[in-house]
Amino acid sequence: MRVHGTRQTGFFTKVPNATARDHGLSFAARGLLAYLLSLPDGAREDVKTLANKSVEGRGVITRALNELESRGYMTRAKTRDDDGRIHTQVEVFADRGGASRPVVPAPVSPGTGTPGGGKSGIKTEETGVEDSLPPQVPLTDPVADTSASGRAGGELSRALSLLVQVAKDEPRLHLAAGEAGELAALVDRWLARGATPGHVTSALTSGLPPRVHQAAALVRHRLTAKMPPERSKQALGVTWHECAECRVPMRAEGLCGDCSHAGPQAAPTALRKGGRVGFELARAQLR
DSSP states (O other), rough: OOOOOOOOOOSOOOHHHHHHTTSSSSSHHHHHHHHHSOOOBBBOOOOHHHTTTSSSSSHHHHHHHHHHHTSSEEEEEEEEEETTTTTEEEEEOOSSSGGGSOOOHHHHHHHSSSOOOOOOOOOOOOOBSSSSSOOOOOOOOOOOOOGGOOOHHHHHHHHHHHHHHHHHOOGGGGHHHHHHHHHHHHHHHHHHHHHHHHHHHHHHTTOOOOSOOHHHHHHHHHHHHHHOOOOOOOHOOOOOOOOTOOOEEESSOOOOOHHHOTTOOOOOOHHHHHHHHHHHHHHHHHO
């Protein structure tokens, strides 16, 4: 492979070779880091704006940001301004060790005139992206809350695992951990009504638009609008048993009410005989 570089005299970004060749990062994360480093200090970006500028969806962007944070190329800290609004201060670094070094605020020369109110913040070493980027989303399966919706933890874990698998197979449906926990209750209702994991997956992934902007809203709408009907009692499969003495059909095993009170030596009554004959005729017709 021959690499042809172009000498730049301006408007270029320096990325260390160690960063470009950090195989602990995906290529998506390395490309996103290069883009963030090319932005001017104080630029404003979030997952939505980044996804709109890229062929990747929000799920890929979110996972790439999580990679950068876990590898030490980025830090995120929430702050509250004087009006009570919460902001996320993001620091981006060109090398992996940048996140462990203290960031010193750049000196600012005061201007003339009446001081005005400005947004507090810290300038980054390389560049800063200050916006409401989401908190790190765990890449592993979320853990079920055993108290949610009064369901057992095992049942919710099955629904959560199904949502996680759908997101792995279809990145456009990537969900945050909190969103997956809320939507798992709907998936649990599907499974309780006899739907298989394949039915749920097909309902969520078939006919998706090229780009999904609100994955949680889309998943919620499809799970609600396509909810299968409740199974009837016939579909639940009621098990019938026979009386051990007169063979009259009954729900539970053992003796029917007449036989249990008649005693072991009592002969069956005419009513029980008639019921037994009728039952035998019905059995013969079904064979």
